[in-house]
Amino acid sequence: MSNLLSTDVIASKIYMIRGKKVMLDRDLAFLYGTETRILNQAVKRNILRFPDDFMFQITENEAKNWISQIVISNKEKMGLRKRPLAFTEYGILMLSSVLNSKKAIQVNIQIMRTFTQLRRMLLTNNDLRKKIAEMETKYDHQFKIVFDAIRQLLTPSEKPKRRIGFHPHED
Secondary structure (H helix, E strand, C coil): CCHHHCHHHHHCCEEEECCEEEEEHHHHHHHHCCCHHHHHHHHHHCHHHCCCCCEEECCHHHHHHHHHHHCCCCCCCCCCCCCCEEECHHHHHHHHHHCCCHHHHHHHHHHHHHHHHHHHHHHHHHHHHHHHHHHHHHHHHHHHHHHHHHHHHHCCCCCCCCCCCCCCCCC
């Protein structure tokens, strides 16, 4: 695969919208080597294949948030006259049946590998967090003994201290 289809390039085009990892129509069209309008036409001709959990059009507010994330100064210049379509992982899989070309199939395979790799990385990070939490618990217990010993050294003893110096005799 070319550098165009590296995991890093694909991962940089995955956004979190509505709590879902999605790719936008314009980025997918670029990866597939087609125009956004052609990709969207193919989707509209096969709209029954794309329920809401496969694809949705982002809201005006979501579009503003997305634009601010990628720092686009002129949305007209960037071809953003319409709100983009967002495709979930399932929607991207469905695109391979709508866009039936060798390049589309190769791109889809690479995108699916990227989603899988991102999932694996997320699981690894969760495992790492659990191990750190276990270590903190284990070491907090061991250090508790040290802290208790230090507290004992810093706490004054309860024996009355003998006064030093001259004391007049009291009757």
